[in-house]
Every structure is written in structure tokens, then in C-alpha cells.
Amino acid sequence: xxxxxxxxxxxxxxxxxxxxxxxxxxxxxxxxxxxxxxxxxxxxxxxxxxxxxxxxx
Numbered sequence: 001x002x003x004x005x006x007x008x009x010x011x012x013x014x015x016x017x018x019x020x021x022x023x024x025x026x027x028x029x030x031x032x033x034x035x036x037x038x039x040x041x042x043x044x045x046x047x048x049x050x051x052x053x054x055x056x057x
Contacts (some may be wrong), residue, residue, distance in 0.1 A: 008045060012038040 015037050019025035025033055 004045060008038065008041050011041050015041075 012034060016025065016030070016034050019033070020027075020030075
């Protein structure tokens, strides 16, 4: 697992924990919500990485 993957996982975990603490997420919806958050962060990171590479070319 790369460093970026670990950071994405950590960020998703922190967001999910905040949602649980705030009462916005129950354990029954954890699986789907975690996946949605993880893939949203991953997509944002990859998009910013691609834009950065295009800018540097």
C-alpha cells in the first residue's frame, strides 16, 4: 500500500468517525458510507494529481 493510499484510508476513517460521533451514521450504513467517502477522496486526490502533472508538462 502506497503512502497516498494510506493517507486516503486515514482521511476516510476520520470522516466516518466524525459522522458516527455526530449521530449522522449508524453501524448498519457503515459499509456503503465508508466506500462512498473513500472513493470520493481517492477520486479527488487522483484528479488533483493529474492536473498537477498536466501543469508541470
